[in-house]
Amino acid sequence: MRILSISIFCLLLSLNSTKAQKPIYLDVNQPIEKRIENALSLMTLEEKVAMCHAQSKFCSKGVPRLGIPEVWMTDGPHGIREEVFWDEWSGAKWTNDSCTAFPALTCLAASFNPEVSHLYGKSIGEEARYRNKSVLLGPGVNIYRTPLNGRNFEYMGEDPYLSSRMVVPYVQGVQENGVAACVKHFALNNQEKERFTVNVEASDRALYEIYLPAFKAAVLEGKAWSIMGSYNQFRGQHCCHNDLLLNRILKSDWKFDGVVISDWGGTHDSDQSVNNGLDLEMGTWTDGLTTKGTSSYSSYYLANPFLQGLKSGKYNEKLLNDKVSRLLRMIFRTTMNTDRPYGKFISPEHSEAARKIAEQGIVLLRNEHQTLPIPVGKYKRIAVIGENATRSLVIGGGSSSLKVAYEVSPLEGLTKKYGIETIVYSKGYSSEITENNAKSKLAADSLIQAAVEVVRNADAVIFIGGLNKNYFQDSEGDDRKSLALPYEQDRLINALLTANKNLAVLICSGNAVEMPWLSKIPALAQVWYLGSEAGNAIANILSGEVNPSGKLPFSFPKKLEDNAAISFGKISYPGDGKKEEYKEDILVGYRWFDTKKITPLFPFGFGMSYTTFEMTKAITDKTIFTSDDVIKLVVNVKNTGKMKGSEVVQAYISEIKPTVLRPLKELKAFSKIMLDAGEVKQVELNLPVKDWAFYDEKATGWKINPGRYTINIGTSSSDIRQRVNVQIKK
Ligand code: BGC
DSSP states (O other): OHHHHHHHHHHHHHHHHHHHHOOGGGOTTSOHHHHHHHHHHHOOHHHHHHTTBBSSSSEEOOBGGGTBOOEEEEEOSSSOOOOBOTTOSSBOOOSSOOBOOOOOHHHHHHTTOHHHHHHHHHHHHHHHHHTTOSEEEOOBOOOOOOTTOTTGGGSOOSOHHHHHHHHHHHHHHHHTTTOEEEEEEETTOOOSTTTTTOEEEOOHHIIIIIISHHHHHHHHTSOOSEEEEOSSEETTEEGGGOIIIIIIIIIIISOOOSEEEOOTTOOOOHHHHHHTTOOBBOOSOOOOTTOOSTTSGGGSTTSHHHHHHHHTTSSOHHHHHHHHHHHHHHHHHTTTOTTOOOOOSSOHHHHHHHHHHHHHHOEEEEEGGGOOOOOTTSOSOEEEESGGGTSOSSSOSSTTOOOBSOOOOHHHHHHHHHOTTTEEEEOOOOTTOOOOSHHHHHHHHHHHHHHHHHHHTOSEEEEEEEOOSSTTSSOTTSOOSOSSOSTTHHHHHHHHHHHOSOEEEEEEOSSOOOOTTGGGOSEEEEOOOOGGGHHHHHHHHHHTSSOOOOOOSSOBOSSGGGSHHHHTOTTTTTOSSSEEEOTTTTOOTHHHHHHTTOOOSBOTTOOBOSSOEEEEEEEESOSEEOTTOEEEEEEEEEEOSSSOEEEEEEEEEEESSOSSOOOSOEEEEEEEEEEOTTOEEEEEEEEEGGGGOEEETTTTEEEOOOEEEEEEEESSSSOEEEEEEEEEOO
């Protein structure tokens, strides 16, 4: 007994002493800044430098001696990328890394629903956490500048306000899991063509009013823990080490305390990387584990050249300590956060989330004679045509390509919904036929002919086409070559119409496409890339079990030259090989169409429902405001149809007599509400007047002119139902 109590006493003593010896950096009860300071004081110069660059394709070094873990990163932004080999892009063939694919970010933006964005962030963050990643390389918030950009599908559309409202909850949702969101690509990375070299020249107004707001919101409101520099140059300096963007705007003006990570291979210079705000260099080059040659990890710009420069006194250690502090801060917030949840992977909740996001983002663009919905049992025979009805749309597209646990194709979803005896399928076109020769024409003709035969005997036709994730489509690395649908889909659609006019067209894409057949088809929906639950979401919308409520996050031009950037010629897009001038300036997207009075094919914010809505009695709490006020606007919305549905109330402001060029309208508030048939709700929108400012280039700051403004309330940028005039006084 005595021996036992002595040993218990000794054990307690030893536990106590271990506790007392715990170094500050490991003590989670200590303030993070103190832990950082302590860890830094224990590290050698070599250990610190080793943290500032990659040690493999997706991971950077920790400090093994001190138990400080490596940083593991993953793409992003639609699901967790498969594991790859240490030094390579290719998959490592693990069998436990097949993820849930969530819809592409264009679809998320089209939901116009910040709550759904939070659900997205939380769910994908859980998957990242489960897979033990510290950093999720996403979301992407580069502005949709032209419909040719191969990566638009990874972004949140053309409007800085919409993308700002949508990015914040995504970032917060991810980070609730103790996983850092890495908001990308900072900044002005609006095309893939010549992305590594193009030097963007844009005015301060375009920069601050259009291209930076979503990043700013992600940093200041979302409190993002990391950000990714982009490949392109801005004003002559690569964005991964751009003094203006990283030091002055991000770190000084916005007080960003997280890590700037380079895009993979976006670093080009040691001096600039050291001095201009880059913290972690990734993907510069690799040549295998065994090589100690000139292109191994130790030769990165922030590796040996950095170390030598520090030793010789060329670089100040303060700069190194700042970088390492940021990395440690991120590690303490993520991997070394002992409170972080455990995450979840391919859970039923994630499937549910993916489906819900998809359903909220599908946009109904045309519906003559109530062609849609098609209730189950309405028709005996429904023809489904098009390669995208069966093709995987989560594979390809570059770094966002996913290895998924499952993907319900549109054909599978529709077959499950309507029954195998109702659905009949024909491919209609093939992405394999790309040659322009007689043999290919014959192959295309026979696919068309077969599809026409199938639709001839059907009661209704659902065509599922659009783009895909191939190179020169919706894909990283280059841009689309034209606005038109590829693979002779226009010819196919026209041929189908000759045999059956009851045709609904579904476009899978992350970009606007040309639609020469639009007036001839009765129904059209934009269905994006919807991920694992694509088929189920599409079937729920088409059958009417779910009422569509998505709104376009970018304008569809009638023809390519109607797009602002493209209308100014090569120097404005894609650039002259060296430089690219953003000549349209602040008039991006609907700001251009509105101001220049060009009618788009479909305007920003547009999307129909199976029911109808009426908006009346918009009023503000006062009529005269100061720039510090938050205007409260209320408007009555009534569901005037027969089906429950959601509408997005959108408020755009116009300055009546601006002193500088201002777009005719700018989105400054929106709210998505659900109404039962016949129900009326009063919707309240809050409009902080400070958000109405323009960037005054002369004064280098934001400015609100006193005077008259109109708040336009509507259901899209061109369907304004109510107007309220207000006065802003000095
Ligand atoms: C892409 C990034 C991506 C990174 C890692 C780059 O090519 O531009 O968005 O996160 O690769 O895969």
